[in-house]
Amino acid sequence: MRKENSNFKTSFLSEAGSFLQNKDYFAYTELDDVACWVAVKGLDSDQEISSAELAVKAILEKFMEKPSMSRRRIKHYLKYAQDILQAQSLRVRLKASIVIVVSDYSKMIVAVAGNSRLYHFRNGTLTFKSTDQSLAQELVNDRNRSLDISQHEERTNLLNYLGKPKDFQPFVSKKIKLMDDDVLVLCTAGFWEDVNEIEMADALEDAKEPEKYIDVLEEVLLSRQKKVVNNYTIAAIFANKVYQETNKKKMKYIKMIAAALVLALVVGGGTIFYQAKQAKKMAELTVEMKDHEKSGNLYFQDGTYDKALLEYSEGRNAAKKLKDPIHRNVLAKKLRVTDLIISGDKAAEEGKFNDALESYEKAKKEGKLIKDFGKAVVEQRIANMDTIVQIAEAVKDGDFQFEAEDYNGALETYQKARKKALTIAYTGEPEIKTKIEDTEAKIAELKKAQKELKAEGLEKSGDQSYARQEFGKAIEYYTLAQEIYQETELLSKVLGLERKVMNANDKLNPPPQAPAADTAPSDQAAPPTNEGTAASEPTDAEVMKEGK
Structure with a gap:
């Protein structure tokens, strides 16, 4: 039986966030030859009926009756859930966004109605992501396929969803081959709006079990410190070993291998040159990565955290190019701890002391994963x-x-x-x-x-x-x-x-007055006191004397 000859492990969590009621729902079943995982987000406001729970139970009910990897059959499961929600829409119209994964432990089919998502990782790299049925996704498809719609204002404007009155057209993929150590993530919008695929891939570095992986993803989500946290659901499936089917076309593959060998002989010289050039490039990247880490450590010790943050970021980028998961993880953690310290310091300066303390506690916790990095700095700040x-x-x-x-x-x-x-x-x-x-x-x-x-x-x-x-x-x-x-x-x-x-x-x-020009010399007698009388006129005495 397929299940016994494969190893699939599942872990999940579904939380209400800042709300009293959780409108999300997740469930799965693993049968001998086929398995089904379903994650749903309720979109209506009904307080008594959970549209998400109704949809999940309806899907699994029909799946258990007739388990199948048929695309037509999966559409039938969805149509049944659609009919259930429409029939139960008594007070308000029940609506839900759903993602389904059906697998025979070797391949899988993905079905989507709305904007709940599936992410498929292989060797730490995203290989497939389901497409939303929203206006935002349609705008992206028409204009710019590389645009991130996680914060687009039309991301919740759904063009298709469970409970749609008419013209219900879910997306059902073709069969997708699975390989050993593949990781599948099913999630609702409350999660993927705040955690991108790069962060999901980074979180896989140390995660050996789906439980640990889910815990790390939740920490990343909650580290955003948003005032309002929406309902969120995350489910991780670790395909540690997939079922190996009998290969009936060995001759075809033998011919393909032979052709590849001939091609290798023809281009062998060029390959050797390429490998030498690639080795030189890898050596340069290694030096660059270590230099950035060393500089980051020095800045961190000096308390220049903004510069340390930049150096760790550059170092991590070099580690990604090298495909060096060990250094990439170490530098990512140092980057994270440094960023939390900066956030804590900023919150403390703004008087948000509870936020600052929370950031420092997170930095201390995450620093433990890399030999208590930044422990002394953080503990001092807390003290x-x-x-x-x-x-x-x-x-x-x-x-x-x-x-x-x-x-x-x-x-x-x-x-x-x-x-x-x-x-x-x-x-x-x-x-x-x-x-x-x-x-x-x-x-x-x-x-x-x-x-x-x-x-x-x-x-x-x-x-x-x-x-x-x-x-x-x-x-x-x-x-x-x-x-x-x-x-x-x-x-x-x-x-x-x-x-x-x-x-x-x-x-x-x-200042003293200067002498006049007609003044008598100093050795002569001063003029008489009556100096103002005319000399030619005789006095009365003289007149009388002359008369005698």
Whole structure:
């Protein structure tokens, strides 16, 4: 029997997310010769009937009656589920998005109605992804096949789904061959909208069992830290060993192998050259990968996490090109831990302390997978969380004092906060330093204004003394004002006062008068006191004398 000669392991989880009710549903059955897995997302708002559960049970009921790998039969299963949902649509129209995988342990057929998905991985690489039946997918098909529709606004605008009133046309694939160690992932939109196929492939690096793989995928989903988490379902099928069918066409393959050998002989020389060139390229990539990791480690040790993040990313890309799963996984983990530390630091600076603590705890947990990478850094941050809260509160108080124009109080508060920040190497310390500098500048500006006001008062007092002809006092006032203006670097004021001092000095100490040009020599007698009378006119005495 096929099941006994193969090894398929399945694990799944289906959660309500942020909601009280989980509208998703998953179930499967493995029979001797064929198996069926079904994942469904309910799209209606009915609180009493679960359209997803109805659809899954209807599919498995018909499958158990007539298990088959026939495409026609699978369409019949879907049509039966469609009829059940339409019949039960009493209060509201029941709707659901479904993905089905039917396998004979050697091949599989995939059926889709809506936007629930299947991802098929082989050797860590995505080989097949089911196509959504949505307007977003149709737009992508028409315009740009490489576009990611995980956040497209029309991703939930379904063109086909279980419960559609008419023209129900599900997609049913042709048979797809399976190989040993293939991995199948069935999921609903609540999962694939936030976790892409690259992350799904990365999570396969260490996952040896589907249970472990599912746990890692859920961690990736929840690490997005979205305010609202939708219902999500993830199911992983590890095809560790597929059923080997008898090969009735051996001669055909022998001929193909012979032709391949002839071709190899013809192009052998070129192959050798190619291999040498490829080996050189691989060696260069190896050096590049190790250099990036080394640089990333140095930046991490220095606390320059943004640069470390870039180096680890470049190193991981090189590891991917090398197809080196060990280094790729190590670098991916270091990248993840570094990113969580950066997120935690940012949340702490924004005052979101619960978010910061959650990021640090996740970093600590993920770092354990690579020899406790970043453990000391993260544990120190967790231990410092109380101090960080105190710093944030102090900065908030300082901001309040600054807004109230209590600049001296704000400066003292900021300085205390910075002192604590320096003791724990808090990443927000530079911002506190800037606040201190701004506050000091404001205080200096006020002091300068006060000095200028005092100088203006002294200058005014000098002007008043000058007006009262108290020139000595005026000079004193002017000199004091001039010194203050020099301190505040108001040179125009300094020069203006210099002129006022000179004028006051001139009034206080007037210069001596120069002698007149017709003055008698110093050795001759001074002119008489009546020098103002004319010499030609005789006096009264002289007239009387002459009359006698």
